[in-house]
Amino acid sequence: xxxxxxxxxxxxxxxxxxxxxxxxxxxxxxxxxxxxxxxxxxxxxxxxxxxxxxxxxxxxxxxxxxxxxxxxxxxxxxxxxxxxxxxxxxxxxxxxxxxxxxxxxxxxxxxxxxxxxxxxxxxxxxxxxxxxxxxxxxxxxxxxxxxxxxxxxxxxxxxxxxxxxxxxxxxxxxxxxxxxxxxxxxxxxxxxxxxxxxxxxxxxxxxxxxxxxxxxxxxxxxxxxxxxxxxxxxxxxxxxxxxxxxxxxxxxxxxxxxxxxxxxxxxxxxxxxxxxxxxxxxxxxxxxxxxxxxxxxxxxxxxxxxxxxxxxxxxxxxxxxxxxxxxxxxxxxxxxxxxxxxxxxxxxxxxxxxxxxxxxxxxxxxxxxxxxxxxxxxxxxxxxx
Numbered sequence: 558x559x560x561x562x563x564x565x566x567x568x569x570x571x572x573x574x575x576x577x578x579x580x581x582x583x584x585x586x587x588x589x590x591x592x593x594x595x596x597x598x599x600x601x602x603x604x605x606x607x608x609x610x611x612x613x614x615x616x617x618x619x620x621x622x623x624x625x626x627x628x629x630x631x632x633x634x635x636x637x638x639x640x641x642x643x644x645x646x647x648x649x650x651x652x653x654x655x656x657x658x659x660x661x662x663x664x665x666x667x668x669x670x671x672x673x674x675x676x677x678x679x680x681x682x683x684x685x686x687x688x689x690x691x692x693x694x695x696x697x698x699x700x701x702x703x704x705x706x707x708x709x710x711x712x713x714x715x716x717x718x719x720x721x722x723x724x725x726x727x728x729x730x731x732x733x734x735x736x737x738x739x740x741x742x743x744x745x746x747x748x749x750x751x752x753x754x755x756x757x758x759x760x761x762x763x764x765x766x767x768x769x770x771x772x773x774x775x776x777x778x779x780x781x782x783x784x785x786x787x788x789x790x791x792x793x794x795x796x797x798x799x800x801x802x803x804x805x806x807x808x809x810x811x812x813x814x815x816x817x818x819x820x821x822x823x824x825x826x827x828x829x830x831x832x833x834x835x836x837x838x839x840x841x842x843x844x845x846x847x848x849x850x851x852x853x854x855x856x857x858x859x860x861x862x863x864x865x866x867x868x869x870x871x872x873x874x875x876x877x878x879x880x881x882x883x884x885x886x887x888x889x890x891x892x893x894x895x896x897x898x899x900x901x902x903x904x905x906x907x908x909x910x911x912x913x914x915x916x917x918x919x920x921x922x923x924x925x926x927x928x929x930x931x932x933x934x935x936x937x938x939x940x941x942x
Contacts, residue, residue: 572696575704578804581787595907602900604656628661694812705801814865835930842923
């Protein structure tokens with residue numbers, strides 16, 4: 558099996574989290590409010606904030622494979638620990654273990670893909686990124702259906718299934734091969750970070766800088782919605798057994814969008830796809846806030862479109878402009894900023910859901926991202942040829 562195939566298999570198995578489509582009801586079964594659910598994710602984000610850039614830097618200095626092995630190991634530990642959790646404090650420990658796991662993995666798998674292509678093979682690299690995205694969503698979709706099926710009996714069955722499958726990436730990571738690339742000096746850490754910062758934010762490449770910022774913004778737009786979905790479905794009267802199917806539909810749509818992004822870019826142009834980010838965020842949040850029942854649930858399908866565009870079009874634009882020697886660090890820095898945003902504003906969204914109501918919170922989010930599109934997305938669109 559080729560190294561690329563192993564990376565795709567790794568990405569497939571690392572997303573087989575059967576608990577994901579029912580994790581909010583699971584948290585609520587332990588007595589948590591929606592505010593506490595968002596607080597947990599803020600804590601996870603703070604863990605990422607502390608670890609994301611250091612672990613990405615470790616991957617650049619010592620190799621992507623080592624980072625993936627460590628990340629997969631801690632993921633297995635975290636989801637195994639989740640089986641035995643009964644309190645909010647134990648959930649905090651679980652989130653911190655996962656933050657360590659996701660920090661090591663974040664950016665390392667993508668960097669391993671891009672490291673294996675030459676500078677004149679951008680189309681191949683973009684196709685590799687789309688295939689990586691498809692592998693991840695197929696893993697997420699298949700495990701979502703399993704989770705929706707098992708939850709009809711007990712959350713425990715879902716937790717055990719997740720714990721078992723989440724050890725598979727660890728064993729796959731042991732078989733990966735490292736790609737030889739230029740490596741940063743291991744003795745000039747401050748100079749390395751300074752070089753990376755100047756390259757991204759002060760090199761004069763406005764497209765690179767604005768792409769980085771927009772990746773943070775639109776990742777936040779989809780992440781807020783992801784943690785609202787399950788409560789929203791509950792409010793709309795969707796039975797718990799259908800959560801897995803709905804989650805699988807969302808995941809598959811992300812993969813399909815990502816698979817066709819580059820062909821659409823050639824036909825429609827990048828600016829059209831970038832405007833779709835703003836339109837989909839506005840329609841998604843407003844539609845869910847104003848509509849109800851099946852129509853409201855359907856409006857949520859705008860968010861997988863945002864995720865597909867962000868994770869393939871923007872991520873490819875970012876990674877192709879970054880030297881291999883600090884590619885993992887830059888990817889981790891982007892994730893760091895995204896997690897910082899969620900740590901700051903996630904609890905406010907959770908508070909809004911508990912005290913302001915679902916409809917008001919969704920409409921406000923639609924307005925916020927509409928304004929941010931003008932402030933942040935429009936400058937990027939003006940720079941895109």
